[in-house]
Amino acid sequence: MPNSNLEELWSGFLQLVNFKRVDLRGSQQLIRCPDFSGTPNLESLILNLCTRFSEIPSSIQHLTKLESLYLIGCQSLTSIPDCTGLKSLKQLILCFCSKLKGLPELPNNLERLSFNSCKSLVEIPSSFKYLNKVESLDLRNCKSLTSIPDLRGWKSLKYLGCWRCWKLKMLPEVPNNIERLHLIDNLIEELPPSFEDLNGLKYLYLNNSSTLKSLPSSICKLKSLETLCLFDCSKIDKLPDNIGTLESLRSIDVGGTAIREIPPSISCLKRLDSLNFSGCKGENAVGLILPPLLGLDNLRKLYLSDCGITELPDNLGCLTSLETLCLDRNSFQSIAGSIINLSKLRFLDISNCERIKVLPKLRYWTSISAVNCTSLEELSCHSFHNNSFDDETAVANFTNCFKLNRNSFNYFLEGTVLEMQGLATSIKEIYNQVYDGKSPPASICYPENDIPKWFSFRNTGSFINVKLPSHWFNYNFLCFALSVVVMTSDPDHQCDHQGDYDDKYSNINYEGVVKSKDEDQCCDRINVFRGSYSLFQVPYCGPGYVRSNHVIIGFGYRFFRELCDDEFFFRFYVEDENKSNIEHFKVVKCGVHLIFGLHLENPGDEQGIPRD
Known part of the structure; x- marks a missing residue:
């Protein structure tokens, strides 16, 4: 009976030989347990979050078939009686029993012990060294614990978790067949010599x-x-x-x-x-x-x-299996051209590398972060490449890269669209991917005041009506590209508290209203930067905060086109992580463009980007 209002399950003696499980978790009015001497076949006792429960009766000794005892969050529990009679007990979980100061004698058949966040627990009985069947011991956040007995006799022990045991000055001796030691945030000065064994x-x-x-x-x-x-x-x-x-x-x-x-x-x-x-x-x-x-x-x-690196090795490209390379917050001026050999690279981070001027040519990439690369001028890459219609999000983030050469960057944008147009090589691939509802979003952010001219539909403000050309839904339709210009009225916006920028973001969203063939209006709202398919986020404040007008382009938005006619309405808006409007950050321009696949049968009227 989880979450009951019972103060006591029953009073006095009851013969309940068929009783095998008691689950009173969340019963916050429970004060005491009943006499268990009449329930000899009980196998599981769960008293989690019984916050007023303060005492376990000595009759628990009669539960010779009890296999698991859960007492998580029993904040009033101060002691536990002798449990050596529990010959079948395999799991004893006493997490977050904050007033529990001591542990009882235990049977030697236990396999799992957890005392996580028993903050008043001072010591573990020396008799624990005989529990040679224990496989897992969890002592996380036992902040009053002063010592742990020698555990070398625990020949079955595979895991020891000992986190934030700040009064513990020495680590325990452990068996040489242990597999996992999590000894995190302790005040130890050295490892025991026996660790080498x-x-x-x-x-x-x-x-x-x-x-x-x-x-x-x-x-x-x-x-x-x-x-x-x-x-x-x-x-x-x-x-x-x-x-x-x-x-x-x-x-x-x-x-x-x-x-x-x-x-x-x-x-x-x-x-x-x-x-x-x-x-x-x-x-x-x-x-x-x-x-x-x-x-x-x-x-x-x-x-x-943030390693203070002023020069990268020339042979960086020899790491041919590399998928993630984080070089942010360093002082090097260039990256060796051998990086082109990193054919598996999916993410490159050079944010806050304020001396780099040229981004070298990459064979492929999925995402790049170059936030605050204030000296970056040239992109040697011809496009932002995402090589398949999969579930991964691809992001090219050039926030606050104010020296970017506009001609170089426009070439990069055009190459990106052409890459996307060439992704689909058969009608079947496009048909299946779109109708399965899969979307391979990709997004780009860079300093600029205007929507790119190749966008078919552009408007001032945060709203746009789109009247689509006839037969737009022809099967070579690949996806929509959406674009906004965001403006900040407070380029030096500060966080309310130091460190807030770690988890505060401005989310740029859109709401698309589609006129369907049966005249109903269907609405599809997707968070452009952190929704069902993550595309981009703008920090609310802090080092990566957008400090001028920026253009954001998102590729990969699709609808179930068999339901749709030829009229769309889009609204763009900015919210924080609490879904509240942000006064100092807003959308001032927006645009929509249809992208069609190349090299398909019966291509539509539009073929991608009109060249200026």
């Missing part, structure tokens, strides 16, 4: 351990290690020289550390998939020194944001 360890998370002084070279004996995370361990200033011997390693995250130099042996990590050095500048922000990147044949993600 953890030959089964696959995942080691030490993020936000601000007092951890170093990573011992002995960690390179962990031959099964696949993930090493030291994010924001601000005192760590180097990786072991022989880190390249960790042959199973797939992910390294040392962002926010004091590391300045990457050991050359890292090139021996043939399985490495993700590498994050964001914010690594060394002492006095002298900048990260990059070694040759040869050998990282399987690297898909490389994060080098």
